[in-house]
Amino acid sequence: MPSSVHLETTRPLRTWLRALSTTSSVRSYSYADTLPNLRIGSHTRVIFQGFTGKQATANARDSMAWGTKIVGGVTPGRTGEHLGLPILPTVRRAMELLKPDATGIYVAAHQAVAAIEEAIEAEVPLIVAVAEHIPLHDMLRIMSILKTQSTSRLVGANSPGIISAVGRCRIGFQPLPCFSPGSIGIIAKSGTLSYETVASTTRAGLGQSLCIGVGGDIVPGTDLREALSVLESDPDTAAIALIGEIGGSGEMDAASWINEYHSRTSLPKPIVGLVAGADEARGHIMGHAGAFTAVGEPDANAKIAALKNAGVTMINHPAKFGAALRARLVAAGETTLVSQTVKSNNNNNNNNNNNRSSFGVRSTTTTTTQRRPFHMAPRGGRRPQRTGTPSLGAAAALAAATPSASASASASAGVGHQQRRQIYLSEDKCMDMLRAAGQINCGAYSGHGERRLLAISIDRSARSPCIIAAPVAAPAIEQSSTTQDAKKFPFDFRRGGPDELAVERIASHLRLSNKGSAVDSLRRVIRGLVDIFYRNEAFLLATHVVERLGEIKVVGARFGFDDAAFSSGGRQGHLQELRDASAQDDPELAVAKKSGIVYIKLAGDGTIGTLVNGAGLAMNTVDALEQAGGKAANFLDTGGKATSETVKESFGLILRDSRVRVIFVNIFGGLTLGDMIARGVILAFKELSPRVPIVVRIRGTNEEEGQRLIAESGLPLHAFDDFEEAAAKAIELSRVDQTRL
Incomplete structure (x- = not known):
């Protein structure tokens, strides 16, 4: 189990404690039940947390002018009015009086977790968090909370948000001039790639229906596969643009879902995709917190191949989405739909005096009729209401910190100053940490015994920590991401490590020869790694181990820690002095x-x-x-x-x-x-x-x-x-x- 230091720094607040104290019936709850909450539209009542801050104020003005139904907001300790709308001191009070369907959280990273948790406790159906640089372990904790309930759905963090062009509802910071009501659903890890995709589909005369920015975080609240399942049944969506990038296995999960979707659907919606990062710089985070390939994860080329095999039309630049989607729709006999959308967009462009940029729309001649039954909702049309779901139960509102009016606009929007998200230690310091964790044999590799991989990292599909094990390791610890036969063993963040059965399975996968003392030795190593993982807020603890005379010996180590824990959360300051001197900034x-x-x-x-x-x-x-x-x-x-x-x-x-x-x-x-x-x-x-x-x-x-x-x-x-x-x-x-x- 994790140490007391871990419990002091990362123990959840009341929501998690409440979830742990509930009866076994909590297991019947499913976070998947909250997916309908993503179907925003003209009916959606929105509040802002951090309402009186600079970024929230500017965003609220633009969103309301565009048509979003913002009904008020929350600033801790304050009541009154802002922008002619009520200010309330807690989200719980806002839920009681304003009855919102969604909340947009416009606060800095160090305040965002408390704001998200307050929204979960108040049972807000849709929570949109846009901030970057939220500490990883805080988000792991949030995901462990969300999995215990079926009322609240999270979009983000590190996301531009979610927007319905048909329903004129924006919860995020997307650039409104690009958008026009239409028929293309967009799912994206990247904000900028999604904006260019929006412009491309507008130029192609297709417009957009629902755009879900899953974001570039390591553990997003909504992933690509979940967003696809929503757009599958969305009545305004005729085709889908899917935008992925390096990091995690979300694109592979999406490809599996698309294969299954095609097998059960006679007229599936066309999907066009793009995956960024085929020429990534290994060992670096490529901008987004989650944009790196970790141990046991596929690279961009593997993701592209999987999506192609699933029937997705793959392109290499977002400006090509419009033409590719139009071609897929025409091939599916959807030219009536294309023509209808062109007419709607032309009318919209003529009437939109707030558009600061020109996105020309070309007309199309109708030659055939639409084959797949499809409902084109009128502009601003009401989307299906969410259905009732089991409740997590009422809880007292947290007096969590949310931003003051002087909060940084760039920080609350999730943009601006870029922080280093990784701290790596030299191998000797990694070994010292392991020895300090207790009774772990560490030393140089003697050349005897098969080197195996044993690591703790993040299973991004499960949105939880995991043990990664491989019976044969890559030649160098730095090459761990290329290790073959690596298998993940996820465990619940709140449980503090894998259970005994999981340890037995890990030992079996590592092909340990001595199943008695070797397993006991393996258990000690895993216990030490788990302690380091929680105590220091790690994102990767990779080791090479060998089995010698029934004992597990660590012969190589590469440890990486989340710098946002310090830069955003003010924790883990001791790691700054331990940072590998050879990796200091040039x-x-x-x-x-x-x-x-x-x-x-x-x-x-x-x-x-x-x-x-x-x-x-x-x-x-x-x-x-x-x-x-x-x-x-x-x-x-x-x-x-x-x-x-x-x-x-x-x-x-x-x-x-x-x-x-x-x-x-x-x-x-x-x-x-x-x-x-x-x-x-x-x-x-x-x-x-x-x-x-x-x-x-x-x-x-x-x-x-x-x-x-x-x-x-x-x-x-x-x-x-x-x-x-x-x-x-x-x-x-x-x-x-x-x-x-």
């Missing part, structure tokens, strides 16, 4: 961190410097360049709240790399404005005087103004709005050695 990374930029210098002979907004789009840009015959020198995400100064700093980072022969700026303006990016490019050019050519592609919010600024700057910039044309130009210029010109 000067480029220090500059990037200070400026809120995620920068990874890629290995190899890449010559194209990339500057992109959004982690998913940055991964996809690296992938798409590779597939087109180019080679990126870096991954660079300017962050969701990039400024002109941030863009200039990004140029400086890229230009420090002597391999770079061209800079490719690929921006889709969602929260980031196209004109602001253009000003940053112009500022960087004037102040840094780069000696390499610059290719600029700007689409999305304020794209026309951004393109105009570039065109009128008088600077030697290559400007495009089409990604493939821009990428082709960058690749062409990358093959020219500028130093010889």
